[in-house]
Amino acid sequence: VDSTPRLARRPTRADGRRNYDTILRVARQAFETKGSAASMEEIAQDAGVAIGTLYGHFSTRESLIEATTRESLTTLIAHGELIADDPDPLAALIDWLRKAVDFCSTFRGMVVTLTQGIHDETSHWHTGCSAMERCGANLLSLAQASGQVRRDLGSRELFDVVSAAAWVRENSPDDSDGSSRLLELFVDGISTTSQAQNADGFHDPPVSER
Amino acid sequence: VDSTPRLARRPTRADGRRNYDTILRVARQAFETKGSAASMEEIAQDAGVAIGTLYGHFSTRESLIEATTRESLTTLIAHGELIADDPDPLAALIDWLRKAVDFCSTFRGMVVTLTQGIHDETSHWHTGCSAMERCGANLLSLAQASGQVRRDLGSRELFDVVSAAAWVRENSPDDSDGSSRLLELFVDGISTTSQAQNADGFHDPPVSER
DNA sequence: ACCTGAACACCGTTCAAGT
């Protein structure tokens, strides 16, 4: 028996495919405006299908969230593999970390689902989460090999850093703009290069002084 | 009109006070085992009162959580004031940060309620949260004045660091033991003293190598 | 294969009546 749950799949029949696509589109919209706890009933209604149809395609909320963000995750990982041969591994790592935080902040509440996914092997997310962690682990070890990042750091900790930064961004209004102040602090703590210098070579003033 | 909601108060009448105390005791227990989303109904039942009685004393879940942890918060702040005149302000700051993370991890889900509290002025928590933030801000500015901590750091960011570390601890099984690896990374990123050295003067190996 | 929606389950919160 296969313990990993089957991911949502686009149906073959025309009407099913139509519904599947509409639900996905509506769900994306709903999650973005109301967060990952958006009402299933409402999504079904807005998609013009009965609630049972929604559950027919996406057996759990988590499965729907997964399907909704599958593309972005694939893109993130592809990008991570692409920049793996960057001459400056630290720059590549930082670049990827920022994009990873962006991904985890696709909508409110997503980062919670994601972290649950990585710890729960029966989760619809687990495969995706693991791929993401592996991708970060690769960039990390490259940066460590080049001596730019301290070696006492594991890939799980990197994942924690990313999710923590994403969590702060969605919970602290001040941090909701593009850059994650927390991540930059992390980067400073991680790198072995001259301390008190982030990737841009300077520190931003605290929010309260802008 | 006073917009800040009245905190839960111990009633004067004997039977009311008995119920109030029992509810508080049961709630503490329930939150610790089931997290801050523990069923109100169950708490009332276990306390041997009707659900209406619970709401009579604690108008919202948040109010109950606040009352449940009020003592610890007071202790945390008192401690922060006590160590403010430590000859080593950085050590004092770090000590307090660790205790603050502990406090925010009193039970699962608490840190979410807390961060909402600091951003929402109508919250039952807001007064407590602000006091906590002020306490940290004080220790921070002392450490900054002594040149041990970089100056481009605000108190809100410190609060974010604490809550992020607490959030990771309650979401990542690896980090659930006493120390918060994330916090230590932060500390490294914060301090102006020789990089790649935390307060103990060395780095712990990553979890995966222990 | 896929869709439907009534039915079930569960839980938080309120409020009129009681002591």
Add this chain to the structure above:
DNA sequence: ACCTGAACACCGTTCAAGT
């Protein structure tokens, strides 16, 4: 002043019946 618990509201999920 405080307590009671039925009643209300809301929402997620299932499943027997239909196309």
